[in-house]
């Protein structure tokens with residue numbers, strides 16, 4: 001089974017999982033990335049079952065609209081049935097690293113509103129300890145050097161993501177070589193640095209459920 005076949009399988013499983021939770025006035029939060037794109041294409045098949053979506057990036061909004069799914073502005077939404085998104089890594093407690101595609105801040109905002117965060121991954125994303133995937137940090141551009149110095153003081157190794165600008169007009173520093181024993185504490189410590197918008201650790205608000213594609217089928221993992 002190819003990785004794309006696994007992404008499709010988990011996207012289909014996500015639609016099956018969320019369908020009973022939806023009603024005509026439901027809002028669905030939608031994440032960003034290649035797995036999320038498979039989900040969007042599958043979600044379009046049940047677009048008559050919910051009211052609208054909220055997107056975690058401009059790319060996702062464009063793809064949703066391409067399927068004729070209405071996309072609401074985040075500020076007009078105060079409740080959301082479910083948020084579905086991929087991840088770069090997850091551990092057994094369903095803590096995540098996200099933001100490989102640079103959409104981490106909007107992803108975290110949309111996830112925060114949702115009653116349930118359904119994370120869709122293939123088995124290659126499962127780790128014992130988070131941190132092999134570089135942890136993205138979104139930073140206000142004028143604070144780049146100072147934030148980098150503060151991150152070094154936290155024993156992090158920041159690498160500037162050259163030429164990349166987030167949908168919010170900010171830059172990304174990727175933190176390499178981490179072995180994250182205490183994800184909640186690190187999430188808080190990094191977010192407390194002045195000039196950091198947010199970081200890609202989803203520990204304080206991890207996933208409620210992870211749907212993980214394997215060659216033998218999709219597994220449902222809960223906390």
Ligand SMILES: O=C(CO)[C@H](O)[C@H](O)COP(=O)(O)O
Nearest residue numbers: 033034035086099100101103
């Ligand atoms: O956090 C993300 C984007 O900011 C994605 O969810 C993450 O990078 C996984 O992407 P993919 O499904 O393409 O592997």
